[in-house]
Amino acid sequence: MKVYCHYCRSVFNNCYILGTDLPEADAKAKAPPRHAIIIDPGEMNLRLLKYIEDNDYTLKGIFITHDHPANIGGLETIMRIYNTEIYAINPAIKEYRITLLRDGDKVSVGAFKVEVILIPGHSADSAVFKIDRLLFTGDTLSAGLIGSTASSYAAATQVSALQSKILSLPGDYTVLPGRGPPTTLKAERRFNWGITSFEEDQKKRRRTFKIDL
Secondary structure, eight states: OEEEEEEETTTTEEEEEEEOOOOOOOTTSOOOOEEEEEEOOSOOOHHHHHHHHHTTEEEEEEEOSSOOHHHHTTHHHHHHHTOOOEEESOSOBTTBOEEEOOTTOEEEETTEEEEEEEOOSSSTTOEEEEETTEEEEETTEETTEEOOOSSHHHHHHHHHHIIIIITTSSSOOEEEESSSOOEEHHHHHHHOHHHHHHHHHHHHHHHHTOOOO
8 A cells, every 4th residue: 555645735734645556466467456545635736636647546535534625625626537436424515425424434445444433623524534554634633733623622522532532542553644744643642732731721620620618
């Protein structure tokens, strides 16, 4: 499996293409088709199109971590070219027919097996996609940070879900976020400032409201 990261400068977002490796086949044997999926196409341009075509990929699906403009800006162009399936938690993304995902789903799309982990908070439909030892986290988890939220309740919901569903995963994973550089789950367990600062703030709140009777 190959991972290609494209930084969408127009929306400041990472778009990922996962593709199957070129098989080491006998010269006389016919090579099997090469599959690819796209995660969070914030834009679609000639560079991305050239990468797909040069690698002779058959695009099997588009996965959306959450329905924000920076994650779906390239959908219209992609669908005009490839007309493939769109997978998301949100059932209503523009005018497209969506293959609906739910928390805990395990779906096979082409050569890829994708596990869906719902992490609400940054948005109601925020999901992490686990593929092999890779975590595509959208805006919920990045190097040292967590997703922005609109309320303290949403922040608490997000941190709780990250702790119980992501940070608790056994072993290490490569984290590929929607924004910023890649990181590892091991590093985020130890050093994520967003989670640490939230926990410290919660402790201060509990001390503030403690009443001695």
